Amino acid sequence: MPTTIDVLAEPSRRRILDLLLERPRSVNELVDQLGLTQPGTSKHLKVLRDSGFVRVRQEAQRRWYELRPEPLQEIDAWLSPYRRLWSDRLDALEQHLDAMPDGDEPA
Amino acid sequence: MPTTIDVLAEPSRRRILDLLLERPRSVNELVDQLGLTQPGTSKHLKVLRDSGFVRVRQEAQRRWYELRPEPLQEIDAWLSPYRRLWSDRLDALEQHLDAMPDGDEPA
DNA sequence: CCAAAATATACTCTAGGGGAAATATATCCT
């Protein structure tokens, strides 16, 4: 079973997420927008379902796909330790330490 | 050439980033930590270099790899439109709107 | 200059993932 980030690595699936961010859509709508075949689209949707990115609401024969936040939050969380690289000007400190030949602590 | 997120999708590469988040490391250090072969590790490092995740500082025969923030920032930026799904309690509103048969605004 | 250390590149093999076409399933409508 693919990782959350594996799922995101596929361009068509990212496009699906983009489309679903605007509003819920039916499979055929997505097929049209993506330019993929219907089976191909359904396959991606299955992956997105299994990994929790989307859920389906059935209405007659039509199925409305909509976004779920959890997996994206997971990515957000994964990213968070790295944020110190560019926030709080801590990156300036790092560069400083790297540039110095030996220990050199600022106040 | 692989996308930023393609690069991130590979588990060993994510582990490399984790290790480099602690501190810069030489290739052999990474080899030991990863349990991969040296060539395999170097290959991943090349991918990480080409995509801007790391840069190298050479010192004698040793090469010190260190993190660069840009590609991770890019992911962060990509994520940002999706944050409205869970931040500012806007998700609660969305769910509410979905559940309601018609418009119904909270205070 | 030579051997060793550290890293990079080239090559081969293999498995998994994505695409398209065909088919199956489900639900509505009359």
Add this chain to the structure above:
DNA sequence: AGGATATATTTCCCCTAGAGTATATTTTGG
């Protein structure tokens, strides 16, 4: 019930990405 609509599943093919092995390259120390 039966045809039509909407979607899912299966099958097959191909191609790429990753792993390992062998080899090349670079730099150092003596």
